[in-house]
Amino acid sequence: MTRQPESLRIAGRDVPVLTATTVVAGAGAAGLRAAEALAERGQDVIVVTDRLKAGTSRNAGSDKQTYYKLTLAGAAGDSVRELAATLFAGGAMDGDTAVAEAAWSARAFSHLVEAGVPFPANDHGEYIGYKTDHDPRQRATSAGPWTSRSMVERLEGRVRRLGVEVVDHCRVVDLIVSGVGDGARAVGLLLLRTEAPVGDASPFLLVRAAQVVQATGGPAGLHGRSAYPRGQWGASGAALRAGVVAQNLTEWQFGLASVAPRWNVSGSYLQALPRIVSTAADGSDEREFVADALGDYGRLVTWTFLKGYQWPFDIRKASDGSSVIDLIVGRELARGRRVWLDFRADPGGRPLDPAALAPEARAYLTAAGALSGRPVERLRRLNQPAYRLYLERAPRTDLAAEPLEVAVGVQHHNGGLAVDDWWQTSLAGLFAVGEAAGCHGVYRPGGAALNSGQVGALRAATRIVADHWAVADEVDFRAAAAPVVTAASDLVAAAAARFATGRAETGAATLAALQQLFDDHVGLVRSAASVGRALDQVTAWDQALAATAVADASSRRSLDRLFLGRDLLLVARVCLTALADYAALGRSRGSALWTDPAGRPPLAGAAGAAWPDEFRFRLDAGALDDRVQQARHDAASGATTLTWRPRRPLPPPDDQFETVWRCHRQAVD
Ligand SMILES: Cc1cc2nc3c(=O)[nH]c(=O)nc-3n(C[C@H](O)[C@H](O)[C@H](O)COP(=O)(O)OP(=O)(O)OC[C@H]3O[C@@H](n4cnc5c(N)ncnc54)[C@H](O)[C@@H]3O)c2cc1C
Known part of the structure; x- marks a missing residue:
């Protein structure tokens, strides 16, 4: 209809x-x-x-x-x-x-x-x-x-x-x-x-x-x-x-994902044990940097395998577990290098040695008949549709013939x-x-x-x-809608008037700048200082939007970008306010590392010494598990109020049938 x-x-x-x-x-x-x-x-x-x-x-x-x-x-x-x-x-x-x-x-x-x-x-x-x-x-x-x-x-x-x-x-x-x-x-x-x-x-x-x-x-x-x-x-x-x-x-959840197409490389993609390599921006100077950073073949193959089903970065596995790999990749990307999964050869510069795998990984690959051949053959045995996916999606990649570019990205809120x-x-x-x-x-x-x-x-x-x-x-309805329609129309009129004076549209640039800011300051590794800087910047952008936005009212795309920018700037501002508040209270938990100079580096011993201080962290160890941080924004004042409420407990079992049935009948009658 x-x-x-x-x-x-x-x-x-x-x-x-x-x-x-x-x-x-x-x-x-x-x-x-x-x-x-x-x-x-x-x-x-x-x-x-x-x-x-x-x-x-x-x-x-x-x-x-x-x-x-x-x-x-x-x-x-x-x-x-x-x-x-x-x-x-x-x-x-x-x-x-x-x-x-x-x-x-x-x-x-x-x-x-x-x-x-x-x-x-x-x-x-x-x-x-x-x-x-x-x-x-x-x-x-x-x-x-x-x-x-x-x-x-x-x-x-x-x-x-x-x-x-x-x-x-x-x-x-x-x-x-x-x-x-x-x-x-x-x-x-x-x-x-x-x-x-x-x-x-x-x-x-x-x-x-x-x-x-x-x-x-x-x-x-x-x-x-x-x-x-x-x-x-x-x-x-x-x-x-x-x-x-x-x-x-x-x-937010962070983890390894391919860059083009954007796709999560969990499960079979890592259980097949590809080499993880990096290159300079132009593709030259290939290095097997994860193997070099771990310096231990058993860890390399076992953690790569485990990263398959321990997919999101998990700070609890960042000192002696599979999430160290996300950090090594993150550090490599921060050095300006590109990272690839290479399914054409075994990791660690030698044929796969099953004896070096943890028993759990060895048993899984043995049961799946996927211990022999190159990583691409293991992948196809484990999960043929996962191999075919990159053949069928643009840009087409044949994992048997070329490496797949990956990065650590955000995937879920x-x-x-x-x-x-x-x-x-x-x-x-x-x-x-x-x-x-x-x-x-x-x-x-x-x-x-x-x-x-x-x-x-x-x-x-x-x-x-x-x-x-x-x-x-x-x-x-008219009374409720009037102020909202008026505010949106005024924003369009003001942005269009600036465009008429020859100024360039701002919508797309606002979105690009916001994404760069989040990548730089609120990624897998962040600190109270980096989040604070991002909050100041976003607050300034958000406050200035109504007075500075420029849009072409004759272009639906331009208007779309104007409203998208407005929406995301407010989300960013409220999220960053929440993050800044968390930074003052909490330590690392979930899928992020909060820099703490008094903490420990990801790996112990000599391997740990190679990490810059921004990778030092301390675990929250569930300290805030029973509390939920809530945020409420007040559009009139521009202030966001944060509260930490106790979480609602698991309700006691309600298991007397006749009681539940009586309530049900009353609700239906
Ligand atoms: C790579 C990847 C892998 C994942 N793997 C898993 C997994 O294995 N298991 C799992 O449980 N979850 C997984 N997730 C998460 C899960 O896929 C999503 O949380 C879920 O699909 C979201 O469904 P949704 O209907 O809420 O939103 P969406 O599917 O995102 O739908 C949102 C809808 O709203 C529309 N929309 C968006 N903005 C606007 C707007 N401003 N105005 C009007 N319409 C709008 C969109 O066009 C769309 O129709 C994965 C996510 C990613 C990115």
Whole structure:
């Protein structure tokens, strides 16, 4: 169904308005699942997205992109509470969210199976799993390198069959909020139409709705060095500007990823034991720098293997474990050299010696029949689709014939908008699902992000349907939308007036400068001083934006970059404020090294002496695991308030059937 927009005259401008009971912003795995669940329950739902073919779910993956769920195979025990305890053990994660993610994981997974995502099962129907990072069991499964794309494609098919309208080429600019304080409620969205013809018509579109589901993914545009697919930006700034509370903004995952295409090189890519080499910028002067830095063949092959399933950098494995490799690579990149995985020859300058591998690695490769041949042959035996992926993606790379350039990049934001166990944010009427929500804490099992997105989407849809909230009437909506439309229109008018005087557009340059700043100051290795410098710079840029931005109003791309820059500058500012606060309190934890001159270098003994002081660190050792850092931005004053609240504990088991049944009947009646 394609609905015709009405026109609303706001502050002297005619702006098209679409009305729906619920608007879902974002068409990734989480957003589409929310839209599907709402439509199945009879809701009038509309999906808006900046570019249907963009987003992380549709364009990112790894050797075997992982979905984490309750064990559904074998004789080893598992339970909802045990899975919840694993999620909770990541630190700074709320207990009720952990139980919800565990309890509905089998349901969410089964739905994907029924939708046609090709998760493999044995002849008896068991979904055999494997072990992923931070996983004490074998709960992980995969449909191959493109698991999340398969999810999106199947979910999109179902959403289309249910007749849900998907409005493409609309960037989220702002939330529309009615009321103030405890009475505030999200009543819609302001969007920029990024491909509408330029003319007299408004570049904006309003959506009026009883609920907004924010499923716009992570704020991927902050970093230049990144495993996120190009074209994923996020819209967290819109929620922050509206005063929505965010949490765990300090927690990002870093790890090894190929540069072109951007792709995570976890699992089989490293378990195949390629050489890790570096060259000068022009490709000359090749050195096997990881082997040189470790100076120990057994460590070289064992840690390279382990880095496969211990993929994200983990500071706890940075003194005597596989994460030392990320630091060695990071140090090499900082020296201005390029780093490559070379699958054509064995590491360490000699044929692979299985006796030097740790028993766990040797047993795995033996069982897979992957101990002989060159690394590329081992890779093909372990995972042929992972080899083929680089043949099929641009720029085409045949790993049998050429090396693959890699770097340490950011891949996932564990933090985001704070939600309860129905994925409601601090603003009534606004739900956040998928990576836009800050469900995870410091560590999470690989694959938990996709599960969280599916469970959160279903929980949010269930809640929305139960709430029966009505769409704001036209008078209320106009009053709420007017200041937002006016501010966005004024920004465009002022930026266009500067452009008319001959000044160059600033949108793209702002984004490039921001990414460089984050790469330089807020990467894998950072310090209180580097974060402080970045915060000062970003605050200055953000404060100056309204008075200095330049955009060509006759170019939709120029306007798009203007609003993207505005969104990301605010996200950057709030994230950096959170990081600066953390730096004053905490030591290294999760997927980052915080420089501490009083700490120790990554390797002990002579090898440790070779590390510059910026690599010295001390572990937080879980000191802040029971607390969650929250951030709330006040647009009027420009101040961000930070608080550390106790995390919500794991709720006690609620296991008396008749009691639960009675409550259920009361809720349904
Ligand atoms: C290389 C890589 C490998 C990964 N591997 C795994 C894994 O193995 N297991 C796992 O669990 N997780 C993994 N993740 C993380 C996981 O893929 C993501 O967290 C998840 O796909 C996010 O889904 P989502 O629906 O929340 O967001 P997305 O899939 O990013 O969708 C966001 C949607 O919002 C739209 N959008 C964005 N900004 C705007 C805006 N301003 N206005 C309007 N629309 C907008 C996008 O176009 C898109 O439609 C990986 C991530 C990467 C980058």
